[in-house]
Amino acid sequence: xxxxxxxxxxxxxxxxxxxxxxxxxxxxxxxxxxxxxxxxxxxxxxxxxxxxxxxxxxxxxxxxxxxxxxxxxxxxxxxxxxxxxxxxxxxxxxxxxxxxxxxxxxxxxxxxxxxxxxxxxxxxxxxxxxxxxxxxxxxxxxxxxxxxxxxxxxxxxxxxxxxxxxxxxxxxxxxxxxxxxxxxxxxxxxxxxxxxxxxxxxxxxxxxxxxxxxxxxxxxxxxxxxxxxxxxxxxxxxxxxxxxxxxxxxxxxxxxxxxxxxxxxxxxxxxxxxxxxxxxxxxxxxxxxxxxxxxx
Numbered sequence: 001x002x003x004x005x006x007x008x009x010x011x012x013x014x015x016x017x018x019x020x021x022x023x024x025x026x027x028x029x030x031x032x033x034x035x036x037x038x039x040x041x042x043x044x045x046x047x048x049x050x051x052x053x054x055x056x057x058x059x060x061x062x063x064x065x066x067x068x069x070x071x072x073x074x075x076x077x078x079x080x081x082x083x084x085x086x087x088x089x090x091x092x093x094x095x096x097x098x099x100x101x102x103x104x105x106x107x108x109x110x111x112x113x114x115x116x117x118x119x120x121x122x123x124x125x126x127x128x129x130x131x132x133x134x135x136x137x138x139x140x141x142x143x144x145x146x147x148x149x150x151x152x153x154x155x156x157x158x159x160x161x162x163x164x165x166x167x168x169x170x171x172x173x174x175x176x177x178x179x180x181x182x183x184x185x186x187x188x189x190x191x192x193x194x195x196x197x198x199x200x201x202x203x204x205x206x207x208x209x210x211x212x213x214x215x216x217x218x219x220x221x222x223x224x225x226x227x228x229x230x231x232x233x234x235x236x237x238x239x240x241x242x243x244x245x246x247x248x249x250x251x252x253x254x255x256x257x258x259x260x261x262x263x264x265x266x267x268x269x270x271x272x273x274x275x276x277x278x279x280x281x282x283x284x285x286x287x288x289x290x291x292x293x294x295x296x
Contacts, residue, residue, distance in 0.1 A: 038181040040072075041169050048076045049155045053147060053167040056181040058189060060135070067171065069134040069147060070185050071095070071108070073126075079157045080127045083113035085237045087246050088121030091154035091162065093132075099148030099168075107135040111191035112283040115233055115246070122246040123156065124235060131188040138171075145171045193281055193288035202226040203287045205280060206257060210295045212271055217264035219295075221247065221280065225256045229284035234260045237279040243267045244278070 038056035054070040073081055082090040097106050111130060116123045138145045151165045202224070209220040225232045232252075238244040245266035251259040264270040273295045281290045 038179050039169060039172055040179070040181060041167050043074075044165050044167060046163055046165075048079045048157070048161065049081070049163060050074050051151070051165040051167065053149055053169045054131075054181040054185070055136075055145075055147070055169055055171050056185055058133070058182050058185040060133075060189060067136055067138075067145075068185055068189075069106075069136050069169075070181065070188070071132040071134065071149070071151065071167075072129075072184070073131075073153075074129045075127065075155055077128070079155045080116060080123065080125050081130065081153055081155050082123070082125040083235075084110055085124060085235060087115070087124040090123055090125065090156060090160065091152075093151060093153035095134075096150040096152075097148065099150070101146035101148075102139050102143050103145050103147065104137045104139045105135075106137075109133045109135065109189065109192045111188045112193055112281070112288040113235065114231075114283075115235075124246065131184055133185055133189050133192065136171075147171070191288060193283065193290040195290050203229075203282055203284070203289045205282070205291055205293070208293050210273070212264070212274055212295075217270040219244075219247075219262040219264065219278075221260045221262075221293075223258050223260065223280075223282050225258060225282070225284050226286050227256055229256065229286050232258050232284045233282075234258070235281045235283070236260075236262055237281075238267070238273070239276045239278070242272065242276070 038054070040054040041052045043050045043052045052072045054072055056068065057065040058068050060066045060068065075081060082092050084092050086092050095108055097103060109132065111132070113124045113126060116125070136145060136147070147169050149167045152162070154160050154162050203226055204224050205221060206224050207222040211218050219236070221234060223234055233249070234247045236244055236247045245263050247260040247262045249258060250261050275296065277292050277294045279290065279292055282288065
């Protein structure tokens with residue numbers, strides 16, 4: 001009997017220790033020290049694609065433990081989805097967070113895409129899998145964020161199919177059964193282009209030229225890529241509502257400078273570009289960067 005009493009006492013102490021640990025991890029700000037936990041929705045499966053929402057902490061721009069969501073999309077082999085500028089055809093994803101609670105602001109980050117050539121021309125996006133990291137900020141940091149996402153997008157192979165996902169996920173405090181999604185968020189954050197203008201960078205725009213009039217108007221861009229970089233490419237986005245044909249690679253020099261040209265006869269009126277700003281995204285297998293160019 002004495003032995004059984006001692007065993008029960010040990011179990012009671014163990015249970016108390018577990019309860020204290022759980023309370024300390026789940027306590028709100030101002031009480032015990034707490035941390036956000038990794039969590040995810042179940043996969044929402046549709047034809048050729050499945051989606052889910054994840055939340056965890058990750059490092060971003062030299063800041064550790066930044067609370068971040070991720071829109072995780074997996075596609076069947078041969079299918080793709082699109083970047084914010086889809087190329088010659090396609091539908092960029094649209095994200096609606098209006099149903100969320102305690103969400104002050106959100107910002108979707110775009111991992112560097114890949115160019116795919118098909119019968120429709122150039123498509124710009126992702127195959128197999130992508131995670132769009134989302135910076136999220138609560139109205140009240142002491143309370144969880146209830147994320148409600150309505151996403152409209154498309155998946156394409158030989159045909160394009162519009163799709164819609166409705167996902168809901170609440171951020172929570174870390175606990176015994178928490179799971180980490182930091183690794184996958186960090187992997188795709190590493191593919192988000194830096195925004196920089198330094199001429200000292202190994203990845204930069206060297207020269208630009210705009211010929212907006214004449215029979216064959218064009219834009220010319222020369223970009224310097226790091227030594228040994230592969231899959232060097234440039235994506236150009238016009239002002240809102242203005243269509244620009246994708247930039248085409250036309251040459252390369254021995255020092256890693258790649259030349260691109262945009263045929264302005266394929267887009268909207270070139271004269272409308274005068275005084276406007278375009279966005280230039282440079283990507284390779286080693287680095288990505290984003291900058292702007294005001295066309296005069």
